[in-house]
Amino acid sequence: MSLSAVLSEGRHEPMGSHVRDGGVNFAVFSQHAQRIELCLFDAAGARELQRYDLFGPDDGVFHGFLPDAGAGLVYGLRAHGPYEPHAGHRFNSNKLLLDPNAREIVGQFSWGPEHLGYDLNHPDGANSFDLHDNAASALKARVAATSTLAPGYINAPRHAATDLVLYEVHVKGFSKAHPDIPAPLRGTYAGLAHPVAIAHFKSLGVTTLALLPVQYSLDEPALASRGQTNYWGYNTLGFCCPALRLATKPDDPSAAIVEFRQMVQTLHSHGLEVVLDVVYNHTPEGNEFGATLSFRGLDNASWYRLEATERSHFENFSGCGNTLHVAHPQVTRFVLDSLRYWVTEMGVDGFRFDLAPVLGRTALGFDPEAPFFAALRQDPVLARVHLISEPWDSGPNGYQVGRFPGRFLDWNDKFRDVVRGYWLQRGVDRAEFARRFTASSDLFHHGRRPTASVNFLTVHDGLTLADVVSYSHKHNHANGENNRDGRDGELCANFGAEGATDDAQIKRQRERVRRAMVASLLLAQGTPMLCAGDEIGNSQQGNNNAYCQDNAVGWLDWSAADYRFKDFVAELLALRRAEPALRSNEWSSVQSHGQGGLKHVWHKPTGQEMHAQDWHDPSQHAFSCEIFHAGEALHRHRLLLVFNPEPNAVLFTLSSSDWQLVLDSSGELARSVAPQTYLLVPAHALLVLRRSVA
Numbered sequence: 001m002s003l004s005a006v007l008s009e010g011r012h013e014p015m016g017s018h019v020r021d022g023g024v025n026f027a028v029f030s031q032h033a034q035r036i037e038l039c040l041f042d043a044a045g046a047r048e049l050q051r052y053d054l055f056g057p058d059d060g061v062f063h064g065f066l067p068d069a070g071a072g073l074v075y076g077l078r079a080h081g082p083y084e085p086h087a088g089h090r091f092n093s094n095k096l097l098l099d100p101n102a103r104e105i106v107g108q109f110s111w112g113p114e115h116l117g118y119d120l121n122h123p124d125g126a127n128s129f130d131l132h133d134n135a136a137s138a139l140k141a142r143v144a145a146t147s148t149l150a151p152g153y154i155n156a157p158r159h160a161a162t163d164l165v166l167y168e169v170h171v172k173g174f175s176k177a178h179p180d181i182p183a184p185l186r187g188t189y190a191g192l193a194h195p196v197a198i199a200h201f202k203s204l205g206v207t208t209l210a211l212l213p214v215q216y217s218l219d220e221p222a223l224a225s226r227g228q229t230n231y232w233g234y235n236t237l238g239f240c241c242p243a244l245r246l247a248t249k250p251d252d253p254s255a256a257i258v259e260f261r262q263m264v265q266t267l268h269s270h271g272l273e274v275v276l277d278v279v280y281n282h283t284p285e286g287n288e289f290g291a292t293l294s295f296r297g298l299d300n301a302s303w304y305r306l307e308a309t310e311r312s313h314f315e316n317f318s319g320c321g322n323t324l325h326v327a328h329p330q331v332t333r334f335v336l337d338s339l340r341y342w343v344t345e346m347g348v349d350g351f352r353f354d355l356a357p358v359l360g361r362t363a364l365g366f367d368p369e370a371p372f373f374a375a376l377r378q379d380p381v382l383a384r385v386h387l388i389s390e391p392w393d394s395g396p397n398g399y400q401v402g403r404f405p406g407r408f409l410d411w412n413d414k415f416r417d418v419v420r421g422y423w424l425q426r427g428v429d430r431a432e433f434a435r436r437f438t439a440s441s442d443l444f445h446h447g448r449r450p451t452a453s454v455n456f457l458t459v460h461d462g463l464t465l466a467d468v469v470s471y472s473h474k475h476n477h478a479n480g481e482n483n484r485d486g487r488d489g490e491l492c493a494n495f496g497a498e499g500a501t502d503d504a505q506i507k508r509q510r511e512r513v514r515r516a517m518v519a520s521l522l523l524a525q526g527t528p529m530l531c532a533g534d535e536i537g538n539s540q541q542g543n544n545n546a547y548c549q550d551n552a553v554g555w556l557d558w559s560a561a562d563y564r565f566k567d568f569v570a571e572l573l574a575l576r577r578a579e580p581a582l583r584s585n586e587w588s589s590v591q592s593h594g595q596g597g598l599k600h601v602w603h604k605p606t607g608q609e610m611h612a613q614d615w616h617d618p619s620q621h622a623f624s625c626e627i628f629h630a631g632e633a634l635h636r637h638r639l640l641l642v643f644n645p646e647p648n649a650v651l652f653t654l655s656s657s658d659w660q661l662v663l664d665s666s667g668e669l670a671r672s673v674a675p676q677t678y679l680l681v682p683a684h685a686l687l688v689l690r691r692s693v694a
Contacts, residue, residue: 007038007052010065014036015337016101016240017075017143023067024143028077028099029330031060032089032301036380038064039096041109045074045106045140058332060302063637069182073143074106075099076135079298083117085127088301088311090292092117094133098237098294100334102141103341104253105238109139111221116294121187126288127312138316139237139293142253147601152264152347157271158384158479159207160528161409161451162583166275166591167206168390168459169532170232171214171246171428176555187555189259189314193266201272204535204566205573208273208386210352212460214260215276216241218284223548226480231550232460237293238337243344264347273301273349275386276342280326280335281358281393282318286443288486290321302328305361316360317395326359332372335359340381350386352411355393357400365397368405377406388454402443409527412440415455419520420491422466422621423513423645423684430602430623431615433643437625438588438600439525449585452524457517458534461487463544465534468492469510470499475542478553486545513570513685516645519686522572523582535569537562568665575663581627581639588627601626605681607653622650622681628693642687652679656691663688 010025017026019463026038032225038052054062066073071465077099095117098105112121114134122128173179175191185191192209201209216238219230233243264274285296289653296302303324305315316324325331341349353359360370376382390400391410404410417434421428428606439450458465463474471492476486495513496506514537522528532538540546546554581598590600602610603624610623622645628638640659644650657676661669666685681687 005069007054007064007129009055010063012056012058012061012063015061015334016099016103017073017141019070019146020142021065023065024069024073025063025065026054026075027061027063027102028054028207028298029060029083029302029334030062030079031302031330032299033057033062033079033081033091036062036298037078037080037093039076039078039135039688041076041135041140041493043072043074046136046236051078069249070145071143072581073147074140075143076138077298085128085288085303085312086310088306090129090296090300092118092536093293094131095136095292095297096133096135096140097292097297098139100294100298101240102238102336102444103144103240103246103257104142105139105216105241105251106139106142110219111224111291112284114139115291115293117297120373123274136596144193144257145254147345150261150264150347152261152268152274153344155265155268156347156349157268157273157386158349159273161449162453162585163577164208164386164527165206165522165576166203166208166454166527166529167201168210168212168277168456170212170460170528170554172231172550173555174532176396176407177552177559182429183249187246189242189246189256189263189640190248193263196271196272198267202270204302204530204570204579207271208275208349209267209386210529211277212276213277213279213354214243214246215239215278216243220284222691228480228548229550230547231554232547234547235284236285239278239280239334259621261346267310269428269598273386274347275350275352275388276348277352277354277481278339279354279641280338281324281355282320282322283324285322287314287316287321288312289517294323303331315395316341317361317398317603318355319394323358323361326372327362327363327370329371332375335372339376339556340379343381343385347623348385350388350390350426352390354390356389356391356404357393357395357398360400361395366400366403368403370525373405402440402446402448403627409454410444411529412436412443412451412453412455412526415453415524415526416457417491419457419517419524419559422643423517423520424491424493425621425645426491429616429618430621433624434600434602434615434625437520437524443586450525450587451527451585454529455524455526456529456531459529461532461545461547463492463542464531464538465491466512466537466539467542467544468517469514470494470539471542472498473542474544475499476545478543479545486543490544494643500539509684511565512666512682515565515667516643516658516684516686517626519572519663519665520570520643522569522576523686523688524580524585525588528576530569532556535566537565549655571663579639581629584629597630599626599628599630603655605652607655621645622652622680626655637690637692640687640689640691642681642685642689644685644687646683648683649680652681653677654679654689658691659689660691661687662690
């Protein structure tokens, strides 16, 4: 490219930088900027070569076309406008800004005062103005090659909602310590798609990998000062750029794109879907004392939610200092553009939205019919993908489980707490357990289907399943926050010893409860989600907030893998696949008689049907559930699930002598056992029986 080239008026869409017509088109949004400069750099991003004023704005979009330019061009932006924090404006043209739509990001970022828009030493603090130029150390965008449809987009498996089994996994954590994956691939996108990894996923029976954040993120300043990293990646800056830290060539953004696309294509070829955990609720720019890296410098008042009475302060519904203003039309557009990019050009199959109520917050609070949701639901590209919410944020009325619209599936933490509490005997009665086991109709029955409830026992933030039955409280001291971080009061129990033990009786009891819990998860109505590593008994030594543990604590420990438990998990999922009644997407009737429909009929150990006074009896916890489809010729057998959370065996009276034992979570009863009309159910056990019907 000739640096004497004249920038001409460009197109106001698409946003970002795109190769076209023998040059590159640039488009960036700012409703309040007076002028925006395009700044070109050498290939290393070290030296600024030339500046151009972009044209516009047209409906808030500045644009320009640079002839004879192409892929590989390194650039940044400078926005000119008022620096009036009290009015919400924080323009400072001394700060080089990253294009929000950058597909490739170059540079090695480190926190320093030069990235602050205000003078750290000025008595006016964040209301002051800083004159230092940060271009030398700022991250820059690099023009990516011409876009193409990802092979994974064309050949996506598209599993039905009733067949979904989610597997939440960290790209690096899964393979970093895996001895059977080649060392150069461990902890990378390629490692996740290695034949050894794929064999594991397929042998388990999961359908959909839910990846922890893979968009370009930064470590928080506090972590960086302690020499730690944000291992989980919930601090996104580049929403259209894959995280380079997870690529085999972390210094090559172009190669990272290729590797990510190949990962998705390979997983798809084996019938596995890929869902991304995305963080459209905040950015690393923090609160009013944070840095000016991109959005803040381009148009602080449009990109972020600001307090109504004091516009210099940020609303903090994310708990991370700021909250993206998704209700703004251009921010809605930005999020949708980013989502479409990951679907069409990277090939992914859906998204799990971190702190999802932020997406639906209007001036009046959370609204399931908010403009963002309306735009998302009518988008022709995004209509094909899975949409999953983490249905709570840190703002007022932030708990919104069951209230997300349309095709959304919601994480259901009530399932987690009730199932744990039932098997740990923490005051959960049979009524509450039955309600959660049958997809939480109290939360989802109004216009939603049972699959809308994403059931889980553990996820990335919290104790692992092995630790739930091995610790009585969190052990987060390694995080450097004096054990103050992470959730307090998490439901767990150590059964007599804190952490690892050689006591055979304690180990046996832990194993039984763990098996009963995971059986409850994988046989319950709704959409099950496993946390990677739970199937092999992975431990984090009691750390329930390993977000900064990019080490053996945060990686799966394959050297201590419990493959016997993994086989049990696979057996449960095989049973789920084989029995349509276990994954039905219709709400059940509690009536044992009547025409058609899914039936759940609950019995006391005596064999009598449960009545109103039985459900909340604090002295009784064991019971059973008969599941069948009434009046359908295709369903010629019934299932009986028997639950005994008691520390002793319980005698059950069965309705018939025809029941055959299919599964015993305790492992005490032999499969050859043919129950008569009485069955002694082992302690801490979930049993599945089957009988044919005429």
